[in-house]
Amino acid sequence: MSKIQDFIHNDIKEHPEAKREYEQVSLNLDASVLIREMREDLGMTQKEFAKYVGKPQSTIGRIEAGSMNVSIGLIDEIANAAHRKVKLVLI
Template sequence: MSFIDDYIEKRSKTDLVFAKAVHQEGFNLAAAKAVKQLRGSLGLTQSAFATLVGQTQSTISRIETGDFDLSVDLLGQIASAAGKRLQIEFV
């Protein structure tokens, strides 16, 4: 385990706000990767994908860089607009 991982683990045990932020960032990054892969598999630019899913290009950009606090609801809307279904797993 790296110094950073150790720090995050220890601080998360004592600081619930920090733990929640770490969890949200992890979710955002995983979702960013999935949304970018979905867009790529459709062969769309960010602008065309944004139009398809009813969002702005800047929102898609922020999602794909992990700078957007995504919700399951928004991911479901994106999946539906792209003709996909959202599947959530506990790992």
């Protein structure tokens, strides 16, 4: 386990209420990577991609920065607009 994973594990032990926040941050970062990779695969700028999927550029920018709390619904909307499918995997 990495030092950050150890820290998070210990922090959750001491503060169980923080678990949901860590989960949201993890989801935000995963979404950040997925949306950016999708946009780059299409060879678009954030502005072009935002117009393509019908969302404000600021939304795409915040998702890619990992600073927006994203929902599966929002990711699905963006994926559908980009003619992609969302596949959920539980691990």
